[in-house]
Amino acid sequence: MPDTRLGEGLGARLRGLRDAGRKAFVPYVTAGLPGVDEALLRGLAGAGADAVEVGIPFSDPVMDGPVIQEASKRALEAGTTPAAAFDLIRRAALDVPVAVMTYLNPVLAMGMEAFAGAASAAGVAGAILPDLPVDEAAGWMACAKAAGLAPVLLAAPNSTPERLTAIAAAGGGFVYCVATFGVTGAREELAASARRVVAALRPLTETPLLVGVGISTPEQARAACGFADGVVVGTALVEPLLRGAPAEVIDRARRFREATG
């Protein structure tokens, strides 16, 4: 079992997969949403997830489409907090690394150092803050790294070469390659821009490159794995939870796993 308590846990795990010629499948679910419990997280790991991304909901999720907005809203209505999310992660005690995804303000409210420390103490290996671009991230990255947390940065289809270089140099764990213009949610097809982001980053870094935002079907995941090191899948897995069908989440996760190989 890898030591997921080290910030290197996430990056090392994903690099290890890549070196073995395998692709990473990273499912996302929202903490605090009814149905998201230890059993569900373990079920995702059991379905073959290489890492699990756990969302800590924020009231104003500008990077998210309707499905994850609704999930965030229900989770907050159910009273969830960052502390409760960390607790869930600790109790689940997964044997794959966990990354948390949230927005900057809940981190600031707890304090960057305290947040990074609490995450790390719960066994979290990485953190993704989609409203913190690389130019504003220095303070957070220092706190995250000091706590042994990999600060995952996002790259976009329109990031300039200079910005991609900065993202590649500064980020940890993996680079979250946003496949398309827009927010999380289902898309009919995999955007051509996904391939361009990955191709532009490839010569700049050894860090694994995972594609996310708009990977809605196993076919799209398979296609993305033709050029990327793996995929992050959120909306397609959260959507059954909104219908109160957690078993379907695991089912879908298995199909994504098979497709990514």
Add this chain to the structure above:
Amino acid sequence: MSNAPALPDSSGRFGEFGGRFVPEVLVPALDELDAAWRSFRVDPAFQAELRTLLRDFVGRPTPLTFASRLSADLGYRIWLKREDLAHTGAHKVNNTVGQVLLARRLGKRRIIAETGAGQHGVATAAACALFGLPCVVYMGEEDTHRQAVNVHRMRLMGADVVPVTGGSRTLKDAINEALRDWAASVRETHYVVGSVVGPHPFPALVRDFQRVIGDEARAQFAGSSGIPLPDVVAACVGGGSNAIGMFTAFVGTGARLVGVEAKGRGDGLGEHCATLTYGRPGVLHGARSYLLQDAEGQIASTHSISAGLDYPGVGPEHAWLKDEGLAGYESATDAQAIEGFLALSRTEGILPALEPAHVIGWLMTRPLPAGTTVLMNLSGRGDKDLETVRSWLAERVTPSRSPAV
């Protein structure tokens, strides 16, 4: 007299406030806009085109009116900067005309905006009609009911008004939805942010388009009163654009700057939107500023009788002015705003928007020494609020402290 604001710095900060906390996909557009902002500020051709539009389309300069009967009632000497007489009925149009002009120069083919009271949406729709650009306005579903007349006005001018059903269905959610649209459409779309909020360069860009209010008012005041500066310069603060537009010409002059926030039904979280009075710093909508939020950093729901002030954040330059002691922030309740509305209507024959009615409501508490000279920004007219005022009055006895006529 055009004192050039020193801030923001090169990273878009006013002291520790401001910045650019947005998804990576928006950063290139903000860079492009930042460069355009820096060049338009000094580009004589752009400035000339803007001046012509402000004169011929907006109707600038707007007058300055000495409010003699209100002054006599309150024991002050009060001048009103008449942004209610700007085309479309509020100061918002100064900014929309400027930004749409800028967007056209950037080659953008589509305009989006958010709106709360609907005044910014109406002003954006008007500017887009003028330039023949398609316009989508996001508006919280609750606000589409509160401000139904403005929805109609926007649609008549060709805008597509999209009711936002996420979150609290008010202004903050409309901004979220506009940001989501922009993340998907950023290559061909310009987002006309409606106040001095959002990621850099919006707070500085919108200030620069609104500072015409204070620049005009300062000269008009000196001419009308025979004294160089008023004792107090006052404006209501939602996001803060009409206040910054008024204050910029007076920062550092010795005039006391007062922003009046909406205290709604009282001082409990969720009952008001007096962000600078009760909030603490955080990051929302791309900038670090004061916010109304709970202990976990979730943004609070807010309340005000005026949709245009009903926002849990505030522009970063106001946060900086407050912390530096360069401006002070007070608040007025829903009931005080209604009293202010009634007072101005009866004494001056001017129906104010409920937003600036908060300033009059604050003045009616007699917070200043007798004889104080006050320059207040009358940021908009009250037509949009008639139904709100009518139903408030229908539910209650006429406020007892309303001025005798």
